[in-house]
Amino acid sequence: MRLTVYTDYSLRFLMYLALKEDRLATVSEIAASYNVSKNHLMKVAYELGVAGFIETVRGRRGGVRLAKPIEAIRLGDVVRSTEPDMALVTCFKPIEAPCAIRRCCVLREALERACTAFTDVLDEYTLADLVRPRSRLRSMLSIALPSKATADASHVR
Amino acid sequence: MRLTVYTDYSLRFLMYLALKEDRLATVSEIAASYNVSKNHLMKVAYELGVAGFIETVRGRRGGVRLAKPIEAIRLGDVVRSTEPDMALVTCFKPIEAPCAIRRCCVLREALERACTAFTDVLDEYTLADLVRPRSRLRSMLSIALPSKATADASHVR
Numbered sequence: 228m229r230l231t232v233y234t235d236y237s238l239r240f241l242m243y244l245a246l247k248e249d250r251l252a253t254v255s256e257i258a259a260s261y262n263v264s265k266n267h268l269m270k271v272a273y274e275l276g277v278a279g280f281i282e283t284v285r286g287r288r289g290g291v292r293l294a295k296p297i298e299a300i301r302l303g304d305v306v307r308s309t310e311p312d313m314a315l316v317t318c319f320k321p322i323e324a325p326c327a328i329r330r331c332c333v334l335r336e337a338l339e340r341a342c343t344a345f346t347d348v349l350d351e352y353t354l355a356d357l358v359r360p361r362s363r364l365r366s367m368l369s370i371a372l373p374s375k376a377t378a379d380a381s382h383v384r
Numbered sequence: 385m386r387l388t389v390y391t392d393y394s395l396r397f398l399m400y401l402a403l404k405e406d407r408l409a410t411v412s413e414i415a416a417s418y419n420v421s422k423n424h425l426m427k428v429a430y431e432l433g434v435a436g437f438i439e440t441v442r443g444r445r446g447g448v449r450l451a452k453p454i455e456a457i458r459l460g461d462v463v464r465s466t467e468p469d470m471a472l473v474t475c476f477k478p479i480e481a482p483c484a485i486r487r488c489c490v491l492r493e494a495l496e497r498a499c500t501a502f503t504d505v506l507d508e509y510t511l512a513d514l515v516r517p518r519s520r521l522r523s524m525l526s527i528a529l530p531s532k533a534t535a536d537a538s539h540v541r
Contacts, residue, residue: 228385228386228387228388228463228467228499228502229385229386230385230495231385238491239491242491302491302494306385310385332514333509333513333514333515333516333517334395334396334399334459334514337459337505337506337508337509337513337514338387338506340505341501341502341503341505341506342385342502344498344501344502344504344505345385345498345499345501345502346498347501348494348497348498348501349494349495349498351494352490352494356490356494357489357490357491357494358490359490360490
């Protein structure tokens with residue numbers, strides 16, 4: 228069972244922005260931190276923007292940042308947004324591959340219920356949970372500490 | 385989110401055998417019924433045999449049949465067998481794509497829990513549930529009715 232690379236990158240992208248807190252990040256710096264393709268991440272940034280998770284600030288010193296508080300971004304919502312069809316097996320897309328038994332298939336029902344259970348668990352997590360090991364993550368991604376006031380607050384966590 | 389085509393075919397293969405009841409089926413007839421590649425299904429048959437779900441009877445009139453009662457084959461077990469790594473995202477396979485934050489990633493924990501919830505739901509279903517609409521499925525797959533005694537029993541379900 229695989230999520231798309233696109234979902235994988237989207238989640239890591241959001242984590243990076245969560246660690247930057249109120250500061251802007253660029254796609255280039257995120258790509259460098261994770262050592263992944265900048266081209267892929269530009270698509271990710273576009274789609275996360277359309278979905279309302281991030282916002283873009285234009286200009287020479289522009290970049291991207293989260294559009295919502297980290298506690299308000301649930302993982303299930305991100306995955307449902309980046310994996311829109313959740314077509315677990317080809318027969319979920321009858322046009323692609325019509326299955327002989329599609330009309331009375333209990334398997335579809337089972338897989339659909341399993342899929343809901345999957346995203347329900349992810350809804351128990353928000354972006355705030357993902358960045359809980361804040362100082363270690365910052366160090367691994369070479370993200371500098373934010374301004375003094377914010378840094379003090381983050382030590383309390 | 386996708387299961388492999390291989391899992392999809394494995395589940396449909398087992399359903400076919402469940403509908404044949406005690407009679408042998410050949411890979412060719414199953415491929416023809418679902419209108420899928422015989423080559424793919426030979427691999428499926430081999431792997432389902434190794435996993436102990438089906439058994440092969442040799443000889444000119446040979447074929448395959450289920451190795452267990454349909455009530456004893458849980459969907460979760462099949463999926464865990466056919467999707468052995470359940471590597472939802474590439475970072476689950478660190479050799480393929482080492483992720484910068486692998487060592488303190490809460491995302492992994494969330495995805496692993498979600499994955500368990502997924503297969504737990506599938507464990508609520510056995511092959512017996514999948515072939516409950518027995519007569520309709522038989523008709524869609526052009527599977528002849530079994531011998532009188534078995535047919536009578538299946539009408540009761």
